Amino acid sequence: MKLEEATKNMLVAEAYEAQRNAYVPYSDFCVGAALLAKNGTVYRGCNIENASFSPTNCAERTAFFKAVSEGVTEFEAIAIVGNKKGKEGDFCAPCGVCRQVMAEFCDPDEFQIILGAGEKTSVYTLREILPMGFTNDNLKSSE
Ligand SMILES: [Zn+2]
Numbered sequence: 001m002k003l004e005e006a007t008k009n010m011l012v013a014e015a016y017e018a019q020r021n022a023y024v025p026y027s028d029f030c031v032g033a034a035l036l037a038k039n040g041t042v043y044r045g046c047n048i049e050n051a052s053f054s055p056t057n058c059a060e061r062t063a064f065f066k067a068v069s070e071g072v073t074e075f076e077a078i079a080i081v082g083n084k085k086g087k088e089g090d091f092c093a094p095c096g097v098c099r100q101v102m103a104e105f106c107d108p109d110e111f112q113i114i115l116g117a118g119e120k121t122s123v124y125t126l127r128e129i130l131p132m133g134f135t136n137d138n139l140k141s142s143e
Pocket residue numbers: 058059060061094095096097098099
């Protein structure tokens with residue numbers, strides 16, 4: 001399903017709002033995400049760093065985990081923005097771990113990933129950015 005332009009722009013604006021809360025004392029790289037659930041709710045997420053590094057969480061997963069922890073597991077799209085604090089950035093694609101989390105909950109051909117950078121946007125399906133992903137279908141096929 002193709003997203004309407006207004007929906008896409010709203011999600012990118014929400015991602016920029018989420019980015020304002022990024023907790024990034026180590027990298028200064030601020031990421032914001034806005035996840036649109038099928039019920040119409042938008043869940044915002046930011047990246048949250050940690051002195052011990054490995055507990056650091058990405059903006060995308062923050063948004064997903066907020067939604068799932070509230071019982072929401074069906075999603076249409078996510079917008080992502082990222083840049084060094086105070087600098088203009090280019091497109092910020094989700095890391096591999098976040099793509100894997102998306103694969104747990106989202107249809108690979110329906111779910112839309114919107115990358116935003118200023119006025120520019122670029123939209124991908126999950127299958128485009130995670131070809132041959134490992135899913136629960138793999139577990140079933142080996143039973
Ligand atoms: Zn990530």
